[in-house]
Amino acid sequence: MSDEAQIVEKARSGDTAAFKSLYDKYGRFVWSVAFRMTYDFDEAEDVAQDVFISAWKSLPGFRGVSAFSTWLYRITVNHTINRVKRRRITKELTDETLRHVLDSGVFMRQNPAAAADELDVEKRLAALLNRLDADRRMAVILREIEGLSYEEIAEATGVPIGTVRSRLARGRKDLEEMAANGG
Amino acid sequence: MADERKMNDLDELFRKAKKLEAPDTLWKKVSDGVSETQREKPAFSLGETVKSIFAPVWVRAAVPLAVTAAAIAIVIRLSATTTVPEIYDAETIAAVNEAISEAYGENGAFAEHPSYAANGLAKEDINEFINEQLNEIYRINGGDNNA
Numbered sequence: 517m518s519d520e521a522q523i524v525e526k527a528r529s530g531d532t533a534a535f536k537s538l539y540d541k542y543g544r545f546v547w548s549v550a551f552r553m554t555y556d557f558d559e560a561e562d563v564a565q566d567v568f569i570s571a572w573k574s575l576p577g578f579r580g581v582s583a584f585s586t587w588l589y590r591i592t593v594n595h596t597i598n599r600v601k602r603r604r605i606t607k608e609l610t611d612e613t614l615r616h617v618l619d620s621g622v623f624m625r626q627n628p629a630a631a632a633d634e635l636d637v638e639k640r641l642a643a644l645l646n647r648l649d650a651d652r653r654m655a656v657i658l659r660e661i662e663g664l665s666y667e668e669i670a671e672a673t674g675v676p677i678g679t680v681r682s683r684l685a686r687g688r689k690d691l692e693e694m695a696a697n698g699g
Numbered sequence: 700m701a702d703e704r705k706m707n708d709l710d711e712l713f714r715k716a717k718k719l720e721a722p723d724t725l726w727k728k729v730s731d732g733v734s735e736t737q738r739e740k741p742a743f744s745l746g747e748t749v750k751s752i753f754a755p756v757w758v759r760a761a762v763p764l765a766v767t768a769a770a771i772a773i774v775i776r777l778s779a780t781t782t783v784p785e786i787y788d789a790e791t792i793a794a795v796n797e798a799i800s801e802a803y804g805e806n807g808a809f810a811e812h813p814s815y816a817a818n819g820l821a822k823e824d825i826n827e828f829i830n831e832q833l834n835e836i837y838r839i840n841g842g843d844n845n846a
Contacts, residue, residue: 547721569732
């Protein structure tokens with residue numbers, strides 16, 4: 517049994533220290549995906565919290581058929597997409613709101629390692645990602661930023677690999693055109 | 700050339716955008732939530748055993764539905780004190796017949812047994828588990844419980 521499998525087994529049986537180890541390994545991924553899908557600091561925290569609580573709650577039923585990472589990626593995608601799609605009915609995230617969140621300084625305080633130019637990069641990225649639909653945006657984030665394989669994205673999003681390829685190709689094409697037109 | 704530059708610009712943006720970390724406040728929120736969360740009960744581990752070992756035997760032997768349910772009940776009960784191979788070797792069908800009265804009792808309801816509680820199982824858990832298994836046996840059996 518791998519080290520991670522042993523940690524998962526401990527967390528499964530209720531060991532919160534083991535669960536913290538899993539959080540330490542995957543917390544960055546979960547929050548990062550949630551943040552780049554919402555570009556709302558508080559909302560991203562809420563989503564990430566929901567993901568880990570859901571994982572904690574469901575772990576006893578986790579049979580280890582897939583890797584823990586795959587299972588957690590899927591929970592992350594489901595929670596985030598649900599939140600984004602639900603929110604879009606009542607609240608459209610505007611570029612103005614986006615600039616406000618990024619300019620507020622919260623992002624910098626929480627992530628002191630980020631230099632000003634990195635914040636500028638994030639602004640440019642946000643301006644582009646914000647114009648993609650949720651499914652393409654998720655695919656692009658998982659592949660281009662988080663570095664997941666096509667297979668991992670297919671499992672996390674619950675769609676065939678062909679659909680993943682299509683979303684990525686179209687998402688990249690949209691982004692390239694937007695970038696060429698000044699974002 | 701222009702297309703290549705567009706791709707390079709985008710790749711450069713992606714490359715630089717990998718440095719986000721979770722905020723320090725997140726773990727506190729998660730741990731607070733975890734401490735208040737009631738966990739789901741573990742899946743009953745005999746499920747796969749029943750499906751892979753017992754169900755085919757019952758189907759082959761054309762064991763009626765009610766007897767099958769009783770058999771599952773006794774498998775659950777025996778599992779508290781013995782191992783599955785021991786049960787399997789001890790003439791399953793005979794055990795099924797012996798199980799009927801104990802499992803159902805006089806009023807047709809599944810009987811209470813101390814080992815259920817010892818296994819952390821409520822009567823509702825047993826009923827739910829048996830229903831799941833019956834559905835699976837029904838499916839294996841081609842939709843005919845009396846086959």
